[in-house]
Amino acid sequence: MAASTLTEGFAVLLLAAGLFFILAAVIGILRLPDFFTRLHAMGKCDTAGLSLSLLGLALLAGDPAVTVKLVLVLLLVAVANPTATHALARAASRAGVKVWRPGEPAEPAGER
Amino acid sequence: MGASPPPRHEATRVRRLLGAAAFPALFTGLVLGMAELPEFGDPASPASTHVSPRFIEDAAAETGAANMVTAVLADYRGYDTLGETAVIFAAGLGCLVILAAAGGRPNLPAAGMSHPFGSVILDTATRILVPVVLLFAVYVLIHGHISPGGGFQGGVLFGSGLIMMRLVWGPAHEGGARQSDVPAFGPSLRSSLILACAGILGYAGIGLAAMAFGGEFLNYGTLPLGSDPAHVRELATLGIEAAVFLTVAGTVGVLFDTISIGMREDGVPIGSGRGPRE
Secondary structure (H helix, E strand, O other), X not given: OHHHHHHHXXXXXXXXXXXXXXXXXXXXXXXXXXXXXXXHHHHHHXXXXXXXXXXXXXXXXXXXXXXXHHHHHHHHHHHHHHHHHHHHHHHHHHOOOOOOOOOOOOOOOOOO | OOOOXXXXXXXXHHHHHHHHHHHHHHHHHHHHHHHHOXXXXXXXXXXXXXXXXXXXHHHHHHHOOOOHHHHHHXXXXXXXXXXXXXXXXXXXXXXXXHHHHHHOOOOOOOOOOOOOOOOHHHHHHHHHHHHHHHHHHHHHHHHHHOOOOOHHHHHHHHHHHHHHHXXXXXXXXXXXXXXXXOOOOOOOHHHHHHHHHHHHHHHHHHHHHHHHOOOOOOOHHHOOOOOOHHHHHHHHXXXXXXXXXXXHHHXXXXXXXXXXXXXXXXXXEOOOOOOOOO
């Protein structure tokens, strides 16, 4: 009983940390001034938030098959998410998307 | 804007009037027709009293497929699915004809992205992900009998793996210099087209083979694949799903290659006479 309570507490901590990173990503997308900085917020915080949430869920799953599947999803996210962010940044850079400099007005989210 | 606007105007107005007249007529007809349909979800409707119970009770025993959707799709209504596969194939052909003509570069083997998008990160990630994606596509195809999946889903997955390779590593056969040091891998546009053709031919071929052995078109029970009729149907259904898989995967490859035909990084079609590097 004590062990399972410890596991649950740890899982809740991981889920809370994951939600914190996802919240940070959302705030970053809304508040940061241009495409690259928003991508930066989303790429890192999304990966961290999803990975932590999935770890927490894997601890809570109970069924080992579900745990293995969640870990596989975690591996996929860990490879695919940063790569997709990199591909987006590369495409934007090649397409000549303007980089924001301090002092310039921020580009409103959802435009371009 | 042309030299004779009045007739064109007239035609537009006539078309609009026709549309305005046709719409309420069609709408009324459809609404009246709907009133005659059985209540949505009515347990006493013919579909619920005859068709569904038959599928639910007998599908596994008759077709050897635990996944009833596969049993209906590839066996009971195989004719319908042959049509769907043909529609997908036709969409790929239409894309090929229209876009290849518009791009002005109809030569098949050289088509594709002329400059791969790759970088070290993308190369590495693709090497890790693509084998998993392709393997999972085949898993989805084979598992269509017992879990959600089948030829359409597996084919699309396989096609997306091909697109990923194409995006990062460039076309399969390209005369010019390559930016990436990875040898390009994956079927050329011509091979994709052959795959798609092989799929649709294989589907129809299984149907015709059933006829040759004395059954109806696409009634697999007569095929000489064993003594257990359910097992024979299961094998034939897997063949059908594999054929659908080939057609869908090949068509996805054809679609991607024709859409990206001869495009350079700056989006100017090669051979269009525009841009600096011709």
